[in-house]
Amino acid sequence: MANEDINMEDGQDNNLAAGSGSTTAPGELGSPPRRKSKSQGTRHKRESSVDMLGQDTDTQSGTSSTTSTFGETNGASSASSAGTADIPPIDDQIQRVMALAKEPMREGQVGYLVAKKWLDRVIARGSRAGKSDTFGKEAREGEIGPVDNTGINMVIDPSSSGYKDEGGEPFVPLKPGLNIKDDYEILPQSAWELIIKWYGLAKGSPVIRRYCHNTSTSETQENLIYELSPPVFTILKLPDPSEGTTPKSLKERDATPVKILASRHELFQDFLNRAKQYTGIEFKTKVRVWRILGGLGGGSRGGMMTPAQSRSNSPAPGAIATVDPGDKLVLDAITFAHLQLGSQRELIDAKDETANEKNNGHSRLGIVGFGQDEVIVLEEQIGGPAGGEWVSNMSVSKAKSPGVSISVTKSGVTTIPNPAPQA
Numbered sequence: 001m002a003n004e005d006i007n008m009e010d011g012q013d014n015n016l017a018a019g020s021g022s023t024t025a026p027g028e029l030g031s032p033p034r035r036k037s038k039s040q041g042t043r044h045k046r047e048s049s050v051d052m053l054g055q056d057t058d059t060q061s062g063t064s065s066t067t068s069t070f071g072e073t074n075g076a077s078s079a080s081s082a083g084t085a086d087i088p089p090i091d092d093q094i095q096r097v098m099a100l101a102k103e104p105m106r107e108g109q110v111g112y113l114v115a116k117k118w119l120d121r122v123i124a125r126g127s128r129a130g131k132s133d134t135f136g137k138e139a140r141e142g143e144i145g146p147v148d149n150t151g152i153n154m155v156i157d158p159s160s161s162g163y164k165d166e167g168g169e170p171f172v173p174l175k176p177g178l179n180i181k182d183d184y185e186i187l188p189q190s191a192w193e194l195i196i197k198w199y200g201l202a203k204g205s206p207v208i209r210r211y212c213h214n215t216s217t218s219e220t221q222e223n224l225i226y227e228l229s230p231p232v233f234t235i236l237k238l239p240d241p242s243e244g245t246t247p248k249s250l251k252e253r254d255a256t257p258v259k260i261l262a263s264r265h266e267l268f269q270d271f272l273n274r275a276k277q278y279t280g281i282e283f284k285t286k287v288r289v290w291r292i293l294g295g296l297g298g299g300s301r302g303g304m305m306t307p308a309q310s311r312s313n314s315p316a317p318g319a320i321a322t323v324d325p326g327d328k329l330v331l332d333a334i335t336f337a338h339l340q341l342g343s344q345r346e347l348i349d350a351k352d353e354t355a356n357e358k359n360n361g362h363s364r365l366g367i368v369g370f371g372q373d374e375v376i377v378l379e380e381q382i383g384g385p386a387g388g389e390w391v392s393n394m395s396v397s398k399a400k401s402p403g404v405s406i407s408v409t410k411s412g413v414t415t416i417p418n419p420a421p422q423a
Contacts, residue, residue: 087198090125100191105212105224110167112192113174113184113208115149147195148202151175152184163261165209165230171261172206174228186210186226213265215366230263231365231373233271234325236296237279238336238379238391252280255329257375264366271365273354279329279378286352286381288390291374294344296326296335325375336377336392345377 088096121144124135154175163171178184187195201207216223235258243249258278262271272289281287339345350368353359365371380391 090122091127093122093194093198094126094128097187097191097194100194101187103188103190105188107212107214107222107224109212109224110189111186111210111212111226112189113149113152113186113210114147114192114195115152116181116183116185117151118145118148119185121145144199146200146202147205149184149205149208150202152178153206153208163232163259165261166211166263166266167209169207169209171230172208174208211263213263215265227263227265230261231370233260233262233275233370233373234258234375235260235275235279236292236325236329236331236375236377237281238331238333238377239281240285240380240382240391241333242382248280249330252330253328256327257325257329262365262370264371265364267361268350268363268365268368268370269352269354269359269361271370272352275376275378276354281378281380284355286355287378288352288381289348289350290345290377290379291348291369292323292325292339292345292377294339295324296331296375323375331377333392336379348376 117139120135120139123129124139125144129135152175153172165171180186210226210228212224212226214222215225237252239249239252258275260271260274260278262274272287273283276283276285276287336345341347348368348370350363353361382389382391384393
């Protein structure tokens with residue numbers, strides 16, 4: 001996936017500064033409701049970066065020198081049925097789409113990606129294109145045909161085809177290395193609906209949606225950005241061992257980690273609520289969230305851990321976590337204990353308030369440091385002698401690995417070799 005967001009206010013690519021098998025099928029995962037922006041300040045005008053819209057044509061209806069319409073150019077391969085009635089000339093089509101694309105953006109707005117290769121076939125037929133050599137023979141000749149986005153989408157993980165985006169629609173990952181203007185453009189829904197009405201959608205072509213969010217911390221300004229690559233979270237759990245063997249625990253024993261697609265702009269508490277739901281953690285059970293920095297695969301359980309990868313608080317744009325999450329949903333306490341604090345795991349500084357009806361926290365995933373793909377562990381809180389203790393503090397302090405006694409402190413894991421036998 002292209003790990004970048006698009007700011008349509010200034011036509012530039014932008015990266016959010018936030019440090020960024022399953023038990024339920026990815027397609028079953030829920031998605032948070034779209035929320036209204038709290039910023040009430042000046043709303044920016046959309047500065048179109050769409051080449052098709054940047055022609056600044058002032059051609060009036062009926063005066064275009066090019067009068068090709070959908071009825072003359074569209075082939076029969078369209079998967080959508082588009083009629084020929086009320087189809088304006090090409091120049092008028094461009095003008096109408098341009099007007100819609102210049103309307104002010106808003107929080108939660110849906111944008112539709114359109115392959116530049118297909119857009120060029122429309123632009124090349126407009127009177128403003130003239131005899132320009134900007135467009136090749138493929139764009140200038142033959143039928144325009146239905147909208148075709150094949151070639152800009154890519155499914156990296158086979159299971160990702162089942163992810164739902166924040167609007168509950170199928171999520172379509174982008175092919176890596178693509179750039180706005182060169183490979184695709186983003187149009188508002190009103191403009192997308194017009195071109196689909198005129199040209200239809202090619203058979204097999206994906207519909208690629210992205211959502212606009214305000215990333216500004218100012219109360220009077222908005223920085224509206226399309227989030228192109230929302231992160232995917234691989235979630236493990238560290239359950240309370242005192243529950244013993246139950247049908248639930250037996251089922252979870254062979255379950256694989258849960259994967260959730262989430263917007264960086266989703267409220268942390270909403271995300272945590274979803275994560276608890278999909279990992280089978282009771283709503284009332286408090287958890288704390290750990291980010292895994294080292295690997296968990298390759299025989300790491302109860303043994304040596306793979307070295308932690310270097311990590312900065314603000315990963316470089318395009319950086320994607322490559323941590324191996326292992327193949328089990330449930331993480332045992334000893335394995336967790338072997339993860340050194342700071343180098344192999346770190347605690348997220350955000351409390352679980354999902355069961356607190358009075359909580360009005362507004363921290364979003366990007367703010368708490370979740371801006372890219374991550375492997376995280378949900379550690380359950382248990383009663384314990386002092387009350388409010390955590391699984392790792394309770395069970396690992398009693399656990400022993402061959403030749404080593406393990407104790408857990410707030411600062412990490414302390415390992416103490418057993419005393420040497422007396423001669």
